[in-house]
Amino acid sequence: MHTTAPPFERTRPWFMLALGLFAQVAGTVAVTTPAFLLPLLTTERGLSLGQAGLLVAAPSLGMVLTLIAWGALADAIGEHWVITAGLTVTALAGLGAFLSTDLVTLALFFALGGMGAASANAAGGRLVVGWFPARRRGLAMGIRQMAQPLGVAVAALVIPSLAAAGGLGEALVFPLAITALAAALSALFIVDPHRPPLAEGSATGRPANPYRTSAVLWRIHLVSVLLVFPQFVVSTFALVWLITAEGWSPLAAGTIVGISQLVGAVGRIGVGILSDRMGSRMGPLRIVAVAASLSMLVLAGTDVLGWPVLAALAVVAASTITVADNGLAFTAVAELAGGRWSGRALGAQNTAQFLAAAATAPIAGGLIALVGFGGAFGVTAILPLVALPFVPMRDKISGKSL
Template sequence: MAVVSQVASVGALFGVPFVLPELREAYGLSTAQAGTLAGLPALGLLMTLFGWGVVIDRYGERFTMASSLALTAACLCLLGTADGVIGAGAVLVCVGASGGPVNAAGGRLVMTWFHERQRGLAMGIRQMAQPMGIGGAAAVMPLVAERWGFVAAMTLPATLAVVMVPLVLVFARPPRGAAGAGGAADDRREAPRSQADSAAAPAAHSPYRHAAIWRVHGVSMLLGVPQASLMTYSLVYLVDQHGWSAPAAGAAIAAVQVPGALNRMFLGVLSDRLGSRLRPVRVIAVLAATTLVLLTLSAAVAPAASVPLLLICLLLAMSHNGLTFTAAAETAGMAWAGRAMAAQNSLQAVSNTLTPVLMGLVITWFGIDAVYAAAAAFSTAAAAVVSADIRRRRGTKPTARV
């Protein structure tokens, strides 16, 4: 239920880049301006997600997910009545404000059902929802937009959200023995509890008084820049630079989401085996930085390699989310897990909001190929931060998860 609900939410939040050509045409925008508009749902996320986290911890996952899906569908329906680009932008902000908590609430629901030694796999499967939702949006929305326009394409995630509301109300329940509306599961079959699980008891102090969780959030924000860059501009790159049709470009991006989803599950299992969420993140960051540099150089050196490299970059860019999401929740402890996961999404929304604007300026000044060089710099910074964090955790808490 958490996976399917997230698929419905993802199309609303991240589907706009896949109809960017029609968005440009509908409102007479440049690529940079349309990219900025595509980042507005992330601005809505940023404005409301921490508040949604409090709602999750206080009223539970089922209420929050159902409310979010219903509000998202209602906001998407307003696009047909929006007056001009300003009206459309305001609606897209509201879509982001409404749709954000599904990811955090679904993640918290999964956290209550699984022990720490199983969470990497469970959250990996849970986080498959994002590439699945993005893949579905990339495959279908360009086809609808090309035939009926931008607004018609955005009714697809609205319809799926409406379908999911009653299903969430019936099936999205915490496990028997969970403590309160947002409490952690009392699974007496598992023993002994780890440090991360022992935090399921009410926390005496906020985890945000300590630097560890801020470092996890920081890594996620840094890796969010290449992810948002690629998701916002990949389709338009294939259309403008390589002469692809929008549906063909969408189909290629959709195809990458299948191995991307499986990769999240594999990395979750690997993190369980390693006893570390962050070590695989470091490898991903290094590989992403290297591949993005190669993609930047390919336009001048080996143009035929550009499209394969772009698809590899897309695969790597979507790989870290499940690991950093789980690391944030475990670092915070279950009593703060809803707020921590909402904060994680909020801070990622900073990246998702600012990246289209930043990269729009890069495109205006240096061209679209320079976007990948800038994204490589952020991946390199993320690798450096996570390496320092791993060393610090090993030095201070040798038995803790890193």
């Protein structure tokens, strides 16, 4: 006889997704807060842009150092306490930053906050994949991948106004409060999904290392690194290109970039739904790679034409397309790694992308200095095509809990 699951059981995955999304939004707010303190740091505190830049980079450095470690811990003990502990560390670091009296201590607490926030990145993906069946994972992970642009948007709206009204101390209260709230909600309500048993016949009593049994995960990491470059070229240089080369005012250019971020966030969901319906992550990933190359060529052509309206439309399109691979790759990595290795694999995925993103600005900046914006966009269009043959021909989508 067919039985219907209780309403709470049907909605629980979505509740877990909401908790994981909020956890990562809170962590993103904490990590990006220093970037929105730049005007205050350079005027009120008298720091040079180089010194302030070190403070801005501190949380990202902390994240890179701990992403894989948090993922390994999530593989060992589950997502509940990893996310709770990590955000508690971030909240305590926020308190330390609020109480800091010198810039060195402030930088250390910013770095510590980033180390804690990495827990939501590594374990949050596991939480989504574990609670959702394969036919809905693309959609769920697309929603989860909205956390980063949403967190940046929240920080952009809140932090500068708080800093202008009450100075550094008041601005630091908000990331402290939101991460403390996220830690409390995680502790109270996150439930770890079912963990699959070890494969039969395991001689060591440990899950098999997917990096040793296949090159597929390595290939997805490489593809993601190559696709990160155009994503961050657009997000880093679109604003200055629109202002200096296409004649847009700073306010109008900022509005265009902001709209493009929101459209890109929605686009991640659309691509996730497409992957669910196709029953494949790699098929849509190949489509995105080709589209990313074309979008960068359009940007290059637009730079030559010098049509401001077309430039704005090209930025929105390129911003949407170049971020669309993130959810696909994360979902595929988690599915292929399996429930006993997905935390470490997602940590490795995040680490590779963060390192590639950090390298993008200086490399692309030097390229722009040599060949101009159009030339740099054109060169960047080559990278998605380089990535294309490395996209695995097959991927693993099954109905089993991972």
